[in-house]
Amino acid sequence: MEKYVYLFSELDEAEAAVGGDWDEVRGLLGGKGANLADMTRLGIPVPPGFTGTTRACNAYLARGGEFPEGFWEQELAALAALEKATGKKFGDPKNPLLLSCRSGAKRSMPGMMDTVLNLGLNDEITEGVAKSTGDARFAYDLYRRLLHMFGTVVLNIPDHPFDEFLDKRREVAGAKLDADLGAEDWKAVVEAYKGVVRTYSGAEFPSDPREQLRRATEAVFRSWNGKRAMDYRNASGIPHDLGTAVNVQTMVFGNIGEGSATGVCMSRDGNTGLPHLEGDYLEDAQGEDVVAGVRATDPIHVLKERNKKVYAELDTIAKKLEKHYRNMQDMEFTIERGKLWLLQTRDGKRTAEAEVRIAVDQANEGLISREEALRRVTPEQVDIFLHPKLDPKAVQGTKPMATGLAVSPGAAVGQVYFDADIAERMAKEGKAVVLVRPDTKPDDVHGMLAAKGILTSRGGRTSHAALVARQFGKPAVVGVTDMEIDLIERQLQVGDVVLHEGDWLSLDGTRGLVYEGEIPTVMADLDNPALSTLLSWADDVRRLGVRANADYPRDAERARKYGAEGIGLCRTEHMFFETDRLPVVQRMIMAKEAGDQEAALADLLPLQRGDFDGIFRAMDGLPVIIRLIDPPLHEFLPARNELVRDLADLKVRLQHFHTLSEIDGALEEVRTKQRFLDRVDALHEENPMLGTRGVRLGINIPGLVKMQVRAIFEAACQCKKDGVDVKPEVMIPLVSHVNELKVIQAMLVDEAKAVMAEQGVEVPYLFGTMIEIPRAAVTAAEIAKVTEFFSFGTNDLTQTTFGISRDDAEQGFLVEYLRQGILARNPFETIDAEGVGKLMEWAVEQGRAARPGLEVGICGEHGGDPTSVHLCHKLGLDYVSCSPFRVPIARLAAAHAALDEKGVA
Numbered sequence: 001m002e003k004y005v006y007l008f009s010e011l012d013e014a015e016a017a018v019g020g021d022w023d024e025v026r027g028l029l030g031g032k033g034a035n036l037a038d039m040t041r042l043g044i045p046v047p048p049g050f051t052g053t054t055r056a057c058n059a060y061l062a063r064g065g066e067f068p069e070g071f072w073e074q075e076l077a078a079l080a081a082l083e084k085a086t087g088k089k090f091g092d093p094k095n096p097l098l099l100s101c102r103s104g105a106k107r108s109m110p111g112m113m114d115t116v117l118n119l120g121l122n123d124e125i126t127e128g129v130a131k132s133t134g135d136a137r138f139a140y141d142l143y144r145r146l147l148h149m150f151g152t153v154v155l156n157i158p159d160h161p162f163d164e165f166l167d168k169r170r171e172v173a174g175a176k177l178d179a180d181l182g183a184e185d186w187k188a189v190v191e192a193y194k195g196v197v198r199t200y201s202g203a204e205f206p207s208d209p210r211e212q213l214r215r216a217t218e219a220v221f222r223s224w225n226g227k228r229a230m231d232y233r234n235a236s237g238i239p240h241d242l243g244t245a246v247n248v249q250t251m252v253f254g255n256i257g258e259g260s261a262t263g264v265c266m267s268r269d270g271n272t273g274l275p276h277l278e279g280d281y282l283e284d285a286q287g288e289d290v291v292a293g294v295r296a297t298d299p300i301h302v303l304k305e306r307n308k309k310v311y312a313e314l315d316t317i318a319k320k321l322e323k324h325y326r327n328m329q330d331m332e333f334t335i336e337r338g339k340l341w342l343l344q345t346r347d348g349k350r351t352a353e354a355e356v357r358i359a360v361d362q363a364n365e366g367l368i369s370r371e372e373a374l375r376r377v378t379p380e381q382v383d384i385f386l387h388p389k390l391d392p393k394a395v396q397g398t399k400p401m402a403t404g405l406a407v408s409p410g411a412a413v414g415q416v417y418f419d420a421d422i423a424e425r426m427a428k429e430g431k432a433v434v435l436v437r438p439d440t441k442p443d444d445v446h447g448m449l450a451a452k453g454i455l456t457s458r459g460g461r462t463s464h465a466a467l468v469a470r471q472f473g474k475p476a477v478v479g480v481t482d483m484e485i486d487l488i489e490r491q492l493q494v495g496d497v498v499l500h501e502g503d504w505l506s507l508d509g510t511r512g513l514v515y516e517g518e519i520p521t522v523m524a525d526l527d528n529p530a531l532s533t534l535l536s537w538a539d540d541v542r543r544l545g546v547r548a549n550a551d552y553p554r555d556a557e558r559a560r561k562y563g564a565e566g567i568g569l570c571r572t573e574h575m576f577f578e579t580d581r582l583p584v585v586q587r588m589i590m591a592k593e594a595g596d597q598e599a600a601l602a603d604l605l606p607l608q609r610g611d612f613d614g615i616f617r618a619m620d621g622l623p624v625i626i627r628l629i630d631p632p633l634h635e636f637l638p639a640r641n642e643l644v645r646d647l648a649d650l651k652v653r654l655q656h657f658h659t660l661s662e663i664d665g666a667l668e669e670v671r672t673k674q675r676f677l678d679r680v681d682a683l684h685e686e687n688p689m690l691g692t693r694g695v696r697l698g699i700n701i702p703g704l705v706k707m708q709v710r711a712i713f714e715a716a717c718q719c720k721k722d723g724v725d726v727k728p729e730v731m732i733p734l735v736s737h738v739n740e741l742k743v744i745q746a747m748l749v750d751e752a753k754a755v756m757a758e759q760g761v762e763v764p765y766l767f768g769t770m771i772e773i774p775r776a777a778v779t780a781a782e783i784a785k786v787t788e789f790f791s792f793g794t795n796d797l798t799q800t801t802f803g804i805s806r807d808d809a810e811q812g813f814l815v816e817y818l819r820q821g822i823l824a825r826n827p828f829e830t831i832d833a834e835g836v837g838k839l840m841e842w843a844v845e846q847g848r849a850a851r852p853g854l855e856v857g858i859c860g861e862h863g864g865d866p867t868s869v870h871l872c873h874k875l876g877l878d879y880v881s882c883s884p885f886r887v888p889i890a891r892l893a894a895a896h897a898a899l900d901e902k903g904v905a
């Protein structure tokens with residue numbers, strides 16, 4: 001018969017049952033159960049207990065809510081073993097054993113599933129506890145907690161009737177806090193709670209401890225399929241078929257008067273990554289008081305002052321566990337009359353900033369290898385790391401309206417909403433939302449995910465709000481105790497400041513500050529030393545080069561600072577849109593006579609030369625790919641409907657003019673607009689993205705691309721004369737047939753050579769093409785014979801391979817395709833490996849066969865997408881090129897791809 005129940009002391013058996021693999025052990029016993037057993041084996045003080053396996057859970061659910069054969073008998077046998085180990089008896093009023101029953105899945109799902117504490121109490125046993133401890137207050141406090149948890153978790157009774165009775169009792173007793181309530185109060189609460197159970201469930205609270213245990217176990221198994229757990233799994237990508245284990249453990253009490261406490265603690269600071277214990281604890285309390293964030297906790301360093309010995313023991317255990325798991329640990333502990341017990345350990349959740357800092361520190365300490373440090377940090381975390389922060393200039397001299405705990409870094413600026421459902425709805429309408437709550441519960445997760453940031457008035461660093469915010473990279477400030485929230489009036493108040501629903505608020509989650517109004521944000525700068533170190537390790541490992549797409553010298557400088565090894569795409573037309581240039585570009589387009597066009601081009605030449613000069617200097621020593629003009633010309637002219645409307649306006653106004661000069665002026669304007677309109681009509685194409693753009697434009701107006709090449713080489717020659725190491729690479733866009741290149745490239749190479757001859761300087765250069773039309777990819781061998789490099793324009797290549805307009809798709813049917821699963825991923829975000837990727841593979845092979853050593857890169861948006869970076873690595877590209885802000889992400893993703901290839905886990 002299958003073994004479904006393992007004592008914490010039976011880890012060797014569990015390991016043997018799954019073939020020794022730790023990941024499988026976690027799969028079987030859940031993360032919490034596996035670690036409790038593991039801690040037991042390490043000799044760390046853990047209250048004795050046992051784990052019912054995830055297989056038992058899955059079998060229970062598959063049988064429609066019935067334990068698999070033998071399970072319950074095994075649970076009872078394990079219970080007998082606990083009785084033996086503790087010398088106590090479950091159900092014995094004189095010497096009662098009390099148990100906790102908790103869920104524990106393979107992957108941590110904080111607060112998402114259920115727990116029942118103090119199982120094993122009934123009227124008689126509670127009296128027994130009161131007698132044996134001499135503390136009736138303690139005994140009845142335990143009992144009311146059991147009734148409340150059993151009622152909500154096992155019997156599905158809502159919280160509010162319990163809360164209402166408790167509030168009422170506080171009022172009667174004139175107590176502000178639970179701590180002010182005495183034994184008689186708790187006795188009264190217990191009686192009221194029994195009534196709640198009776199009324200809501202139609203039956204008495206089960207007084208038989210074994211029945212309590214059985215039903216609590218079932219509730220834990222059932223909770224796997226509860227809505228909260230499902231939502232969390234959907235949001236975190238955790239598979240639904242893992243099941244949860246159930247952990248049954250001897251209760252130890254942090255609420256047994258002085259010298260007792262309970263808390264949570266991380267082996268390093270989960271917010272900054274600094275190497276010291278961080279956490280919160282509460283004296284005379286039970287575990288859920290800390291996690292629920294209902295009572296204000298003390299930071300863990302207070303324990304050091306109050307009980308040096310226990311603090312030192314905790315610190316030693318934290319270090320031991322870190323060493324054992326080779327990762328930062330998040331521990332739950334209880335101190336029962338001065339004795340420390342560990343109730344749980346798991347890898348600690350942390351901010352992206354802390355993740356990077358801890359990975360680098362642990363590698364430097366020799367605890368993990370550099371490769372493991374690289375593996376620890378995901379490209380998404382680097383992305384979170386780069387989230388904007390409040391503009392320091394804007395906040396200088398601005399007083400925050402409130403301060404709280406900084407639990408998840410970054411800035412969030414948005415409109416205040418007080419309810420998760422409304423927050424979600426507003427976010428769907430496109431509003432930036434800050435969710436404000438007294439505290440959050442698992443039922444609020446959808447609103448938290450939709451919000452830009454989270455603000456709560458209660459809770460500590462390990463509160464639900466803090467954990468979820470950190471995990472999903474949402475800036476958050478919690479525990480803003482000065483803030484009063486009125487959920488009925490939908491407003492918050494701090495001192496004199498009152499904000500209503502929809503008012504703007506700005507959060508600094510890195511410092512724990514709250515500001516009134518809408519404060520501008522700036523991008524984080526990448527000077528963080530730990531990140532720089534980690535990325536330098538990534539550079540040592542990766543094979544793919546990383547370049548940036550940058551159009552201006554300031555972008556190029558930033559890209560270089562972020563680690564770009566060149567420019568993979570400079571879109572020259574972006575410069576044409578600048579206000580001082582657009583009229584010149586328009587003159588060039590409008591020119592009727594060749595002479596007019598040449599004059600306009602001559603005016604553009606020095607402007608372009610200046611642009612390139614700046615970029616070459618910023619990228620001294622590194623290659624710079626400059627792409628010749630790409631978009632259809634009408635994009636540089638006013639929109640047709642605007643011209644028609646302006647002309648109509650002018651005609652109406654003409655009727656009211658009185659002087660000849662007014663009329664002359666207006667007529668001249670009419671003539672100009674009409675000329676624009678005629679030109680726009682002449683240039684009109686039904687499908688301009690498939691029309692006269694890219695290389696086709698160059699063939700149509702050779703003078704334009706010749707001017708660009710002249711500007712590139714004049715700038716390059718000047719830079720070279722000034723001692724700058726320039727490496728221009730000229731790129732021709734939208735090629736579909738090799739003959740296009742034969743015509744245009746030959747002409748441009750001549751122009752380049754002419755400039756260098758004029759200047760008396762030789763610069764190394766390449767002429768290459770984008771591969772962004774399927775025909776170019778298919779005929780790559782022919783094209784490579786002419787051209788010296790390829791760069792995949794995967795934006796257009798995706799558009800033309802799928803036949804989906806890149807400008808319209810994401811607002812149209814593509815969203816529906818993704819929702820229905822017709823496409824698994826947005827192909828404009830992640831390269832479609834089976835289609836577009838195959839074309840790329842073919843082009844790389846054919847191109848390199850025709851021209852060994854052909855330089856091949858990518859400059860579409862996909863160059864900064866981690867999954868696409870992996871594909872580019874696999875296809876043997878030389879580099880990826882992406883927006884400067886994604887360069888650090890690409891560096892790390894490229895390192896991961898190299899580690900994958902080497903088989904380094």
Ligand code: PEP
Pocket residue numbers: 569571630772792793794795796797859860861
């Ligand atoms: C591309 O098509 O992938 C590309 C980089 O060019 P653009 O986005 O400018 O068309």
Ligand code: MG
Pocket residue numbers: 733772793795796
């Ligand atoms: Mg393109």
